[in-house]
Structures are given as structure tokens and as C-alpha cells.
Amino acid sequence: MPRPRTTFHELTVGQVADRSGVAISALHFYERQGLIRSTRTASNQRRYSRDTLRRVAFIRASQNVGISLAVIREALDQLPSERTPTREDWARLSMAWRTELDARIAQLQALRNDLTDCIGCGCLSMRVCHLTNPRDVLGREGPGARRLPPARPA
Amino acid sequence: MPRPRTTFHELTVGQVADRSGVAISALHFYERQGLIRSTRTASNQRRYSRDTLRRVAFIRASQNVGISLAVIREALDQLPSERTPTREDWARLSMAWRTELDARIAQLQALRNDLTDCIGCGCLSMRVCHLTNPRDVLGREGPGARRLPPARPA
DNA sequence: GCTTGACCTCAACAGAGGTTGAGGCCAGAG
DNA sequence: CTCTGGCCTCAACCTCTGTTGAGGTCAAGC
Numbered sequence: 001m002p003r004p005r006t007t008f009h010e011l012t013v014g015q016v017a018d019r020s021g022v023a024i025s026a027l028h029f030y031e032r033q034g035l036i037r038s039t040r041t042a043s044n045q046r047r048y049s050r051d052t053l054r055r056v057a058f059i060r061a062s063q064n065v066g067i068s069l070a071v072i073r074e075a076l077d078q079l080p081s082e083r084t085p086t087r088e089d090w091a092r093l094s095m096a097w098r099t100e101l102d103a104r105i106a107q108l109q110a111l112r113n114d115l116t117d118c119i120g121c122g123c124l125s126m127r128v129c130h131l132t133n134p135r136d137v138l139g140r141e142g143p144g145a146r147r148l149p150p151a152r153p154a
Numbered sequence: 155m156p157r158p159r160t161t162f163h164e165l166t167v168g169q170v171a172d173r174s175g176v177a178i179s180a181l182h183f184y185e186r187q188g189l190i191r192s193t194r195t196a197s198n199q200r201r202y203s204r205d206t207l208r209r210v211a212f213i214r215a216s217q218n219v220g221i222s223l224a225v226i227r228e229a230l231d232q233l234p235s236e237r238t239p240t241r242e243d244w245a246r247l248s249m250a251w252r253t254e255l256d257a258r259i260a261q262l263q264a265l266r267n268d269l270t271d272c273i274g275c276g277c278l279s280m281r282v283c284h285l286t287n288p289r290d291v292l293g294r295e296g297p298g299a300r301r302l303p304p305a306r307p308a
Numbered sequence: 309g310c311t312t313g314a315c316c317t318c319a320a321c322a323g324a325g326g327t328t329g330a331g332g333c334c335a336g337a338g
Numbered sequence: 339c340t341c342t343g344g345c346c347t348c349a350a351c352c353t354c355t356g357t358t359g360a361g362g363t364c365a366a367g368c
Contacts, residue, residue: 012345013344014344014345023326023327025326025327025328026325026326026327028326028346029326033325043334043335043346044334044346044347045344045345046346061261061268064220065219065220065261066218066219066220066221067220068324068325069324070324094269097266098266098269101265101266101269102266104219105259105262107215107218108255108258108259108262111215111216111219111255112251112252112255112256112259115244115251166314167314167315168314168315177356177357178315179356179357179358180355180357182316183355183357187355197315197316197363197364198315198316198317198364199314199315200315200316217355222354222355223355
């Protein structure tokens with residue numbers, strides 16, 4: 001079996017796929033979207049540095065809680081592009097991301113509390129505006145094709 | 155301006171749209187997907203009962219935290235179909251939904267803590283398996299066309 | 309009795325997030 | 339030297355969550 005050669009610090013796309021549990025096609029997709037990067041060998045194969053595993057874990061974990069790839073990319077863009085991120089780099093990212101996560105946690109807890117307290121208690125007054133889209137804290141988010149660009153060149 | 159007549163307990167689609175902040179087209183879509191229901195007037199216009207506002211608020215709030223419409227529909231299916239849901243009905247739904255929300259809250263907090271504790275402290279060992287897809291607790295979730303039906307009739 | 313605005317249906321398209329498949333390259337084992 | 343497994347690209351397709359537009363109905367108001 002001709003497994004591609006790698007140095008210790010480089011991973012093939014297959015290795016990253018195996019270790020991260022993400023399909024190769026998804027890794028290619030993430031790369032096209034600028035979420036991860038690779039170098040190429042002489043024969044044009046991708047090689048990933050080990051911190052890619054962390055990036056992919058970060059991506060999937062964030063996606064799992066409903067954050068879009070665009071927002072995730074913005075966060076990852078804070079990491080240095082042409083150097084392996086250090087602990088400080090990730091710590092800085094963490095601080096920024098905490099805000100996003102805290103907002104979402106608060107939103108989830110509000111939903112849960114409104115369901116149990118408000119509806120559960122009998123008043124049935126789930127506070128609509130409060131829950132459905134507090135865009136002051138989360139900004140525009142959520143799936144769908146609702147947001148068109150303001151004007152498109154014809 | 156010929157606003158449609160409604161009784162006190164009935165709302166037109168435009169009224170639901172205005173009060174919920176959800177586009178009419180989205181309400182039609184939710185109805186096609188079985189998330190909300192309506193009766194029709196003699197002239198085929200939709201009329202919604204007031205609890206539809208609650209359903210829509212529930213849908214949007216849940217969507218906002220990354221839950222898919224399919225999962226939301228399953229939850230809403232627990233409400234009685236041919237009677238206005240009572241406090242007890244919503245309370246029952248709340249209890250079930252809490253589980254879903256609690257799991258997501260835990261997941262978010264784990265992500266946050268791993269980011270701040272684990273990466274922030276220097277060990278940099280974001281626990282991949284633990285974070286990316288604990289399918290024992292959340293089941294299969296997340297966007298994309300990854301899951302094809304096992305076999306489709308030709 | 310016409311106009312107007314809210315509503316209807318149905319089909320087509322949009323954007324996000326991928327998967328699948330065809331066709332081809334490259335390197336190591338036999 | 340050939341075979342094979344892993345990798346490559348590119349285009350097509352898929353699901354999910356809606357939006358847009360064309361064409362039509364109905365009822366209130368002037």
C-alpha cells in the first residue's frame with residue numbers, strides 16, 4: 001500500500017480526515033473557503049501542519065453549536081497566517097470567541113428559562129422580541145437565504 | 155385599504171408576519187413543512203390561531219441556536235394537533251426541549267472552557283473527540299447534505 | 309363598478325454546506 | 339514495469355431554508 005510519505009509535522013489529507021473525523025471532501029471545501037490552509041508537495045499533494053487538527057476541531061465544535069462558517073472564518077482569520085499559531089495566538093482567539101459563545105449560551109438559557117418559567121408557570125407569555133432575534137448581541141445570524149446583498153451589479 | 159376581516163382569535167398571515175417578524179414566505183414554508191397550521195376562509199385565505207405566534211417564536215428561537223427545522227418539528231408534534239395547546243401541553247414540550255437545550259448549553263460551555271482553560275493555559279490540547287461530535291448526547295445534527303437515505307426507490 | 313391591496317398558488321432561483329463521480333497523476337510493492 | 343492506493347481537479351448534484359415573481363382571486367372603499 002503506497003501511503004504517501006510525510007515528515008513528522010506534516011499530515012496528508014487522509015490523515016487529517018481520519019484523525020478529525022471530517023470527510024476529505026469537507027476538508028477540500030474548508031480549504032476553498034479559506035478556513036484551513038495547506039502546502040503542496042512536488043507532486044501537488046496537500047500537506048497540513050499539525051495545528052490544522054486544532055483548527056478543524058474548532059470549526060466542527062463551533063459549527064455544532066450553530067455558528068456559520070463565515071463567522072468561524074472571521075474568527076480564525078485572527079490567527080497568524082504565515083506562522084504556526086502559538087499559545088498566545090489561540091488565547092487571543094479564545095477571548096474573542098468567548099463573547100460569541102457567551103452570547104449563545106445566554107440565548108439558550110433564556111429560551112430554556114422562558115420555556116420552563118414562563119410557559120411552565122402558566123402565564124404562557126414567551127417574550128417574543130426578547131427571544132427570537134436579539135440582533136444587538138448576536139448580529140445577523142442564522143441559516144437561509146434571507147439576506148441579499150443590498151444591490152447587485154447587473 | 156381592504157384589510158381582511160378577522161375575529162379576535164384569528165390572525166391573517168400578514169398579521170402573524172408583522173407580529174413575529176417572520177416573512178410571509180417563511181410562514182408559508184413552515185406550513186408546508188408542517189411546523190404551523192392554519193384554517194381557510196371561504197375565499198381560501200389562511201387564518202391562524204393566536205398560539206401560532208408562540209409556535210413561531212419557539213421555532214425562531216430554536217433555529218437561532220442552531221436546531222434544524224426537522225428537530226423542531228418533532229418537538230412541536232408533541233403538541234395536540236386539533237385543539238389549542240394548553241399550559242400543560244406547552245409545559246410537557248418544555249420538559250422535553252430542556253433536554254435538547256441543556257445538551258447544547260453543555261456543549262457550548264465545554265467548547266468555551268476548552269478554549270479558555272485548555273488552550274489558554276498552554277497545554278493546547280483541545281480534546282477533539284469530546285468536542286466535535288458527541289453523538290451520544292446530541293444525535294446526528296448539523297447542516298449539509300451528508301446524510302443520504304440508505305436506499306431510495308428508483 | 310372599478311381600483312387597490314392583501315392574499316392565493318406554483319415554479320424557479322438563491323446561498324450555505326457539502327458529497328459524488330469521472331478522469332487523471334504519482335510513487336512504492338511485487 | 340505494471341498495478342494499486344492515495345491523491346488531484348472540476349463539474350454536477352444534493353439538502354436545507356427560504357425568497358422572488360408571474361398570474362390570479364376576493365372584498366372594501368371611492
